[in-house]
Amino acid sequence: MALTINNLSKQFAGFAALNDISFSVKEGEFIALLGPSGSGKTTLLRMLAGLDYPDKGTIDFKGQNYLSLPVKERKIGMVFQSYALFRHMTVAKNIAFGLEMRGKNKPKREEINExxxxxxxxxxxxxxxxxxxxxxxxxxxxxxxxxxxxxxNPSLLLLDEPFGALDAMVRKELRRWLRHIHDETGLTTIFVTHDQEEALDLADRIVLLEGGKIAQYDTADKIINHPKSEFVFDFVGSGNAADADIKGEIASINGCEFPVVNLTNFSGRQKVKFRNYDALISNEEKGIKAQLTGIFASTGFLRFEAIDNGGHHLEIIIPERNFDHSLKVGDRVGILPQKAYLF
Amino acid sequence: MRRKSAKSPQNIADYTLILFAFFWMALIIFLPLASVLFNAFKGGVSKYLETFADPDAMDALKLTLLVTAIVLPLNIVFGIASAWAITRFEFVGKTILLSIIDLPFSLSPVISGLVWVLMFGAQGWFGEFLQAHDIDVIYALPGIVLATLLVTLPFVARELIPLMDDNGTDEEVAAVTLGASGWDVFFRITLPNIKWALLYGVLLCMARAMGEFGAVSVVSGHIRGLTNTLPLHIEVAYNEYNTIGAFGAATILVGLAFVTLAIKTILEWRYADELSAQHRH
Structure with missing residues (x-):
């Protein structure tokens, strides 16, 4: 393990910014710190950089106790949301700044230029x-x-919401490009974001934070398909809720049976959650009885809005080629979940 | 060159407005300045030049420059330090410090002089102590410096605070992560970013330090050749019906003001590229 973080905690004026955080990162890994604002992700990054210190816990980087090293000895490359470029210096002087600061070990002019x-x-x-x-x-x-x-020549690259101030097109382009640079340099990289799409798309593993605690630390695939809590499920995508009869790994609603990832030992009538893309719409009286309130076209898929008999709103997306073109707004339909979660 | 939204004047209203601006400037600024020159040269060039041979006038000029030379560095140090403290840290009493910095702006200069008399004058708090140790503060150089210092205190800090607030700390933090020491951060990042605001603050402070009349008048005692600054000398000369002497000395102050303005303009012109490059966002 290149980086090991153990039991990191920090209190700010009575509230826990970080609460017993532990995880480790492999050499060359690309990690995203993901979470809503106030979840502690930026605090954690600042601690890695040496700009903030925890009340408790340790940070170990390749056998060194990072917390005992001042900022300048950690050899960290840091990128800020605001860019933080030195506005009075040219691009070349900005890039050379870190090398100029080396004192006696300052490289020769030609080396810097190279x-x-x-x-x-x-x-x-x-x-x-x-x-x-x-x-x-x-x-x-x-x-x-x-x-x-x-x-x-940093040993760790830290990025604090690096694309937060850019528009959507540039964001996507830079995202791919950053991943490319990471793969080329092999640098252990940690980046902070509140954009789940960015984190899922880019990172090898994601540390999903909730209120200063780790909600889940996993690959994108695991986080999407095996969320460990309702928070994780809700944070990384949209979903619907419905009451179903649970029997072990099988749930049923009004004659529609579907597998459920059961994280509890409950059975009987329970609230389950399912993704908006994990459902079908039928004109039979099966599954969740609902009325269509809207059909919206998008690129490659259609988005349906419906309201069930209890007045709850549902959203379903279906690939355009699978669409039953006889459906109209106002129709009574049955919504058939294909896979659900019980938290 | 930050924004180019201005257009050329189009109708009578536009031209009237521009004409009015010129007329007002002429009336309020140019005419009085011209009268200074007119009165100074009323008796001819040789009479005017006698001003510079008057030892009292020259002593007053020297004292004014000396006071300015003492006050300026102190205000620079205080201005940068307080702006740094206010924009870089959150602490109890920050708003109070901010209001105190502004106080001299709203204080009558007479009060700014009088407070020092109340503290260091013969009947003041420390009067006896100073007398016992034979230290002159009031009616001497230290008093004039203190009065000028109080009056000019806000100039540098007030220029720097909004700018440093606006700039934020990200650049400084970035420099630290790149291995810069506190010293390097200040001289290579902070100072270059605030140098123009600092220059404006210094020029304003300088102009005020040289021209201050009220506060200095209270603490100086008007001793000719000793504690008369240039503005005080002008008043004395004028009260003695020495019009040419008074206006002659006044041309020196006006001259110093123009030199200050010229320095500012030349620097702006010289670094125009750099200025516009940094401000275009």
Missing amino acids: TITRLLKLVQLEGFEKRYPAQLSGGQRQRVALARALAI
């Missing part, structure tokens, strides 16, 4: 040496910020 050229090539900004940050777009600035962080 590093600048190499990194600008890596972040695809060749020829931008003499520009000032204000003359760059948001995406370009964040790429310079990454080059600056990589210049000191």
Whole structure:
């Protein structure tokens, strides 16, 4: 294990920002710290960087006690949501800054210049040496910020909501590109985000935080298909709730039987949850009886809104090619869950 | 060059407004300044030049420059330190500190002088102690410096606080993660980012330090050749019907104001590229 975090806790004015956090990261792994605001993800990242300290717990990086090392000795490359580029310096000087700060171990001028050229090539900004940050777009600035962080040859790369200030298109593009750079450099990387799509798409494993505690630490596949709690289920996607009769791993609603991932020992009538894509719509009187209140087209699928007899809203998405074109708004339908969860 | 939303004037109303601005400037600023020059040269160039041969006037000029030279560095240090404290930390009493920094703006200069007399004058709190140890504060250089210091205290801090607040701490934190020491962070990141605001603050502070009349008048005692600053000297000369002497000395103050303005303009022109590059967001 490259990074091991044990029992990390931190109180801020009476409330627990971090509550007994423990997890470990393998060398070269790409980890996302995911959670809603106030879940403690940024606090955790700042502790790794040495900008904040826990009340309790340890951080061990490759056998070193990180908490005893000051910021500058941790060799961390950090990227901020606000880019935090030095506005009075050119792109080249920004990138060189970490090397200039080495005092007696400062590399020779030619070496620094080589590093600048190499990194600008890596972040695809060749020829931008003499520009000032204000003359760059948001995406370009964040790429310079990454080059600056990589210049000191860090042993750990930390990114704090790196794409938070960018628009959707640039976000997606930079996301793939960051993953590419990670795979090329093999650098152990930890990034903070509140965007579950970004985390699921990008990270090898995800630390999903809830109120300062780890809700689940798993791969994207496990988090999507085997959520450990209702919070995890709700945070990573949308879903519906319904009452069903539970018998072990099988649930049934009004003649419709479907498998249920049962995380409890309950049986009998229980509230289950199912994903909006884990259901079919039938015109038979089976499953959840409901009335269609809306049909919306999207790229490749259709989204249905319905209301059940108890007045609860339901949302179902179905691939366009599987769509039964006879369905209309106002129709009485049966919604048939295909897979559900009992928390 | 931050925003180019201004257009050229189009109709009579636009031109009237521009004309009015010029007219008002001429009336309020240019005319009085012209009268200074007019009165100073009323008796001819040689009479005017006699001002510079007057030892009292020259002593007053020297004292004014000396006081400014003492007050300026102190205000720079205080201004940066307080702006740093206020924008970089959360602490109890922050709002109180902010209001106290502003106080000299709303305080009458006479009060700013009088408080020092009440503290260090013969009848003041520390009067006896000072007399016993033979230390002159009031009617001497230290009193003039203290009065000027109080009046000019907000200038540097007030320029820096909004800017440093706006800039935030991210750049400084980034520098720390890249291995910069506290010293490096200040001189390579913080200072370059605030240097223009600092310069404006310094120029404003300088102009006020050289021109302060009220507060200095209370503590100075108007001793010719000793505690008369240039503004005080002008008043004395004017009261003695030495119009040419008074307006001659006034041209020196006006000259210093123009030098200050010129420095600012030249620096802005010289670094125009850098300025616009940094501000365009």
